[in-house]
Amino acid sequence: MTRGRKPRRAAKRPPPRRKGTPPTPATAAETGLLALARTLSAAASVERSPGEAMTNALATLAAAFPSGASLPRALAQARIGALGDKTRALALAWAREQLRLALGDVLERAATAGALPVGLAPEPLAWVVLAACEALADEPPQAVPDRIRALEDWLTGARGDG
Numbered sequence: 001m002t003r004g005r006k007p008r009r010a011a012k013r014p015p016p017r018r019k020g021t022p023p024t025p026a027t028a029a030e031t032g033l034l035a036l037a038r039t040l041s042a043a044a045s046v047e048r049s050p051g052e053a054m055t056n057a058l059a060t061l062a063a064a065f066p067s068g069a070s071l072p073r074a075l076a077q078a079r080i081g082a083l084g085d086k087t088r089a090l091a092l093a094w095a096r097e098q099l100r101l102a103l104g105d106v107l108e109r110a111a112t113a114g115a116l117p118v119g120l121a122p123e124p125l126a127w128v129v130l131a132a133c134e135a136l137a138d139e140p141p142q143a144v145p146d147r148i149r150a151l152e153d154w155l156t157g158a159r160g161d162g
Helices: 028-045 050-064 070-081 086-112 122-138 141-156
Strands: none
Touching: 028 050, 028 070, 028 086, 050 086, 050 122, 050 141, 070 086, 070 122, 086 122, 122 141
């Protein structure tokens, strides 16, 4: 009797790779928020006084969020679309956080230079200022310049005439 070879065991195959869902394209709101964050960061890096950089950042944000502008509309649509989608909600929150961090950097520079008399730390102040600018979309168009002026006066410590 001849001795036969033992049958080879089949090598274990790795489990098949699951094809993940393709990444969702960025929404107009995410793209707009990130572009705005880049604009604030670039403007802050240009050699100008920290106080001027702060007022320019406020003007940039105010120009992006008035009633009827595309960014507030895109944000509203993206928030509604993200209600049942955690990935989309996270991506939108991340983009907004990048904008808040860029604004926080501008405010930090102003605080370090003594140009920020408000009694809040720059990080929570960035959150308040961003929320105020986002709220401009809900203001009547004729009231927006007054709201921006009040916010700028508050940030710079300027006193209004009235």
